[in-house]
Amino acid sequence: MALCDFLIESDIQGYDCSNPMVKGAEEIGWLINRADIDSYSVTNFEATILLKCPRKQGYRITQGGKQPFSGTQQELVEGTNQNTMTNTVQFVVLKQDENIAQQLFALMNGEFVAIIVNKNGTNQVYGLETGLHCSAAVRELYNDDVLAGWQVTMTEEGATLANLFVNNAFLTNIEQPTAPCQ
Numbered sequence: 001m002a003l004c005d006f007l008i009e010s011d012i013q014g015y016d017c018s019n020p021m022v023k024g025a026e027e028i029g030w031l032i033n034r035a036d037i038d039s040y041s042v043t044n045f046e047a048t049i050l051l052k053c054p055r056k057q058g059y060r061i062t063q064g065g066k067q068p069f070s071g072t073q074q075e076l077v078e079g080t081n082q083n084t085m086t087n088t089v090q091f092v093v094l095k096q097d098e099n100i101a102q103q104l105f106a107l108m109n110g111e112f113v114a115i116i117v118n119k120n121g122t123n124q125v126y127g128l129e130t131g132l133h134c135s136a137a138v139r140e141l142y143n144d145d146v147l148a149g150w151q152v153t154m155t156e157e158g159a160t161l162a163n164l165f166v167n168n169a170f171l172t173n174i175e176q177p178t179a180p181c182q
């Protein structure tokens with residue numbers, strides 16, 4: 001046996017008729033300042049996240065249209081000793097005022113965790129392991145697709161888990177002062 005054996009433990013079905021795959025994301029996601037996370041643990045690919053006190057929170061990202069969070073993806077990066085993931089979350093900032101200018105500056109320079117609700121009802125987490133950082137921000141004044149808004153791309157490199165999720169109870173509390181914290 002090798003030092004670390006990665007062994008499959010069940011059949012891998014091509015399609016699950018009782019729970020089919022659904023592409024896409026819902027219109028609401030959340031961003032958390034990574035510095036506001038006190039600790040986290042992962043059991044069976046479900047994360048338990050504790051926020052710092054005084055009570056920290058997550059902030060909504062709202063995306064309308066036919067394809068919310070279009071461009072959000074995960075990609076395997078083959079490594080010498082271990083494979084990792086590059087996770088990308090994309091969203092558009094449509095509003096333009098002084099408050100948004102301040103938020104954009106923070107987005108372009110901070111480190112974050114994003115939670116996106118998939119169409120199948122799972123709450124997928126990006127950036128928990130190594131943090132999401134802004135890898136691109138483009139505003140094209142005549143772009144009809146994004147209505148001259150900022151197309152923001154957040155990237156996490158070197159994540160070791162392909163899929164991380166949080167339960168609905170965490171999302172229920174993330175915008176409340178009762179969110180779990182230490």
